[in-house]
Amino acid sequence: xSKSFDRFNGTEKYIVSPALRDVVNVAISLGxxxxxxxxxxxxxxxxxxxxxxxxxxxxxxxNVKSTTKAxxxxxxxxxxxxxxDSRFGTGDVSDIKRYIHLGQLGRSFTTAEQVVLLIDEIDxxxxxxxxxxxxxxxxxxxxIPETDETIEAAQRPIVVITSNSEKELPDAFLxxxxxxxxxFPDADLMKDIVHVHFPNLEKKLLKEVxxxxxxxxxxxxxxxxxxxxxxxxxxQALIAGGIEPEKVAKELPFAGALIKKEQDVEVLQAALERxxxxxxxxxxxxx
Amino acid sequence: xxxxxxxxxxxxxxxxxxxxxxxxxEALSKGHxxxxxxxxxxxxxxxxxxxxxxxxxxxxxxxxxxxxAALPPDIRQEILDWLADPLNRLELxxxxxxxxxxxxxxxxxxxxxxxxxxxxxxxxGGSRWIGTGGTSPFGHSGAHPAGIRIGxxxxxxxxxxxxxxxxxxxxxxxxxxxxxxxxxxxxKLRQFAKEGPEDELDIDLTIDKTCREAGEIELVFTRARKxxxxxxxxxxxxxxxxxYSRLVSRLFSAAHQMSHFRDLKAYxxxxxxxxxxxxxxxxxxxxxxxxxxxxxxxDYKVILVGDAYMAPSELMSVGGAIDxxxxxxxxxxxxxxxxxxxxxxxxxxxxLPQMAWVHPTIKAIGHVFPxxxxxxxxxxxxxxxxxxxx
Numbered sequence: 001x002s003k004s005f006d007r008f009n010g011t012e013k014y015i016v017s018p019a020l021r022d023v024v025n026v027a028i029s030l031g032x033x034x035x036x037x038x039x040x041x042x043x044x045x046x047x048x049x050x051x052x053x054x055x056x057x058x059x060x061x062x063n064v065k066s067t068t069k070a071x072x073x074x075x076x077x078x079x080x081x082x083x084x085d086s087r088f089g090t091g092d093v094s095d096i097k098r099y100i101h102l103g104q105l106g107r108s109f110t111t112a113e114q115v116v117l118l119i120d121e122i123d124x125x126x127x128x129x130x131x132x133x134x135x136x137x138x139x140x141x142x143x144i145p146e147t148d149e150t151i152e153a154a155q156r157p158i159v160v161i162t163s164n165s166e167k168e169l170p171d172a173f174l175x176x177x178x179x180x181x182x183x184f185p186d187a188d189l190m191k192d193i194v195h196v197h198f199p200n201l202e203k204k205l206l207k208e209v210x211x212x213x214x215x216x217x218x219x220x221x222x223x224x225x226x227x228x229x230x231x232x233x234x235x236q237a238l239i240a241g242g243i244e245p246e247k248v249a250k251e252l253p254f255a256g257a258l259i260k261k262e263q264d265v266e267v268l269q270a271a272l273e274r275x276x277x278x279x280x281x282x283x284x285x286x287x
Numbered sequence: 288x289x290x291x292x293x294x295x296x297x298x299x300x301x302x303x304x305x306x307x308x309x310x311x312x313e314a315l316s317k318g319h320x321x322x323x324x325x326x327x328x329x330x331x332x333x334x335x336x337x338x339x340x341x342x343x344x345x346x347x348x349x350x351x352x353x354x355x356a357a358l359p360p361d362i363r364q365e366i367l368d369w370l371a372d373p374l375n376r377l378e379l380x381x382x383x384x385x386x387x388x389x390x391x392x393x394x395x396x397x398x399x400x401x402x403x404x405x406x407x408x409x410x411x412g413g414s415r416w417i418g419t420g421g422t423s424p425f426g427h428s429g430a431h432p433a434g435i436r437i438g439x440x441x442x443x444x445x446x447x448x449x450x451x452x453x454x455x456x457x458x459x460x461x462x463x464x465x466x467x468x469x470x471x472x473x474x475k476l477r478q479f480a481k482e483g484p485e486d487e488l489d490i491d492l493t494i495d496k497t498c499r500e501a502g503e504i505e506l507v508f509t510r511a512r513k514x515x516x517x518x519x520x521x522x523x524x525x526x527x528x529x530x531y532s533r534l535v536s537r538l539f540s541a542a543h544q545m546s547h548f549r550d551l552k553a554y555x556x557x558x559x560x561x562x563x564x565x566x567x568x569x570x571x572x573x574x575x576x577x578x579x580x581x582x583x584x585x586d587y588k589v590i591l592v593g594d595a596y597m598a599p600s601e602l603m604s605v606g607g608a609i610d611x612x613x614x615x616x617x618x619x620x621x622x623x624x625x626x627x628x629x630x631x632x633x634x635x636x637x638x639l640p641q642m643a644w645v646h647p648t649i650k651a652i653g654h655v656f657p658x659x660x661x662x663x664x665x666x667x668x669x670x671x672x673x674x675x676x677x
Binding site: 018019022023025026027029030032035037079080083086087127165166168169171174175177178179180181 | 302304306307310313314317319325326329330333334336337338339342470471474490494497502504
């Protein structure tokens with residue numbers, strides 16, 4: 001097995017499935033962007049943070065918004081500042097370089113050390129956005145016409161891209177990526193994940209909590225199914241409230257930590273009635 | 288077998304290109320996925336498949352191609368057989384083979400790696416490798432083909448189990464549709480035009496103007512680009528639509544949440560459209576169809592949703608409306624034609640599976656409006672039809 005690249009194995013705070021771990025390592029060794037999709041709360045964004053931590057590299061985050069243009073990530077030419085300077089005679093206007101500010105993608109090319117670049121929620125931007133980045137991500141270089149400079153990556157950054165599939169990404173862009181869909185963790189993996197966050201959690205409570213949680217996940221009608229982050233919040237609440245495992249099995253205390261939508265509360269109530277466990281829901285705190 | 292896999296994927300309409308295939312070869316030649324078929328399964332999926340909607344097809348192809356790929360009982364023998372295959376063109380002397388036999392697995396792999404790298408240089412490029420790959424078991428793409436057969440702890444059978452379980456069936460585009468997916472499809476429904484107040488700074492013109500004024504800053508404003516698409520949604524709430532009511536309400540809420548349409552109007556009808564449309568299905572809040580046709584311009588994009596399944600008289604006869612207390616002077620078919628004539632872009636989305644579209648009323652309505660199935664694929668096609676300019 002080649003050892004020419006850094007290998008990612010998860011961190012003590014972030015448990016990866018073997019599949020995801022392999023995929024991350026493939027993306028790193030091929031030098032291709034890794035595109036991650038998955039249900040909300042499956043840790044897409046955290047993945048980049050933890051790749052950076054595990055490999056001891058710096059992380060640059062480029063948060064994409066609906067107004068973000070591809071060029072913003074490369075560089076911004078601050079014309080207004082230059083105009084202002086020329087008008088009031090402050091600063092050296094003839095030096096255009098002073099008005100070129102590199103974006104996150106641009107910065108990730110120029111660092112001496114290899115960095116991890118997270119392009120978060122790429123689907124938020126305009127449909128054309130990914131297409132405008134094709135060449136830059138392929139060649140890892142771009143040209144600044146204003147200063148007649150070409151910025152080339154000394155170290156190809158490890159690029160992690162997350163998407164919530166709000167928009168479909170163009171094929172040409174996808175061809176260049178390594179893709180992984182983060183599945184919702186199964187009970188075994190979830191046990192490990194919970195253990196990382198609550199190492200001292202009682203075994204019995206954990207078992208009941210997971211039972212309840214996966215029972216909830218089975219209910220189809222939810223607008224938003226509870227996810228990992230909600231589970232962790234819930235456990236936190238249960239611990240803080242000193243709830244006994246038996247109570248978790250019988251009723252659903254602090255359900256507000258799991259269910260966030262009003263319609264879903266009704267769905268939950270109906271499901272509880274069907275299962276004959278219609279105890280108090282503990283929702284008053286939220287609704 | 289490798290090439291089989293590629294073509295099986297293509298056969299299942301998974302968009303896999305040669306580029307991606309070459310990437311997979313590159314990954315394999317870098318030594319990934321040596322340990323088990325399971326990791327090969329994940330590796331190939333990450334490189335070849337770019338959307339979870341194709342995971343199911345991928346699973347099917349994988350199970351189909353690799354089901355026969357049982358683990359050979361003796362790994363070392365397998366590799367030696369493989370080495371002995373003349374196709375591999377490895378010029379190993381008997382002495383070297385003897386050496387290989389004594390090595391442990393890791394060393395063997397190392398040696399294989401080395402040899403195969405040498406081989407790579409002798410061939411021009413990688414293409415031939417893949418070319419010959421189809422004929423020998425698992426192909427020639429490096430140490431990994433053998434590596435795949437080396438079981439590792441996980442056992443090679445697991446990937447097949449994962450594949451055969453087809454856990455990703457839900458993500459297939461031709462089956463499920465949720466609000467978000469509908470929104471994604473509807474987002475394509477847009478047409479930009481400059482309109483509204485002049486409130487966006489035109490940088491280029493401002494600079495130009497300022498330069499002309501010898502540095503005295505002169506701001507130039509322009510109109511913003513906005514989506515000008517207007518949508519009219521007409522939904523069947525008749526009895527035969529009840530099984531699809533959730534699907535339709537998802538479509539409605541998706542359209543409703545879309546903020547980027549300039550206007551969205553929604554009406555309901557029972558089975559077929561007559562002289563009245565309902566703003567609300569529960570409290571008989573009606574608007575005459577003729578009035579709607581008069582008020583709305585022809586540039587509204589019309590999406591009709593219904594199963595188009597009714598008694599022929601409901602569509603073709605005067606007084607054919609299903610509601611006993613309701614009398615229509617003009618047959619439903621006539622009303623539908625008027626809508627089709629008035630609006631330039633109309634589509635009909637039908638939740639019934641396409642093979643059921645043989646019923647006479649469905650056929651008749653299909654002649655009036657272009658009809659698409661109410662699936663993600665169908666919706667996308669419909670949207671493409673809607674944005675065509677006339």
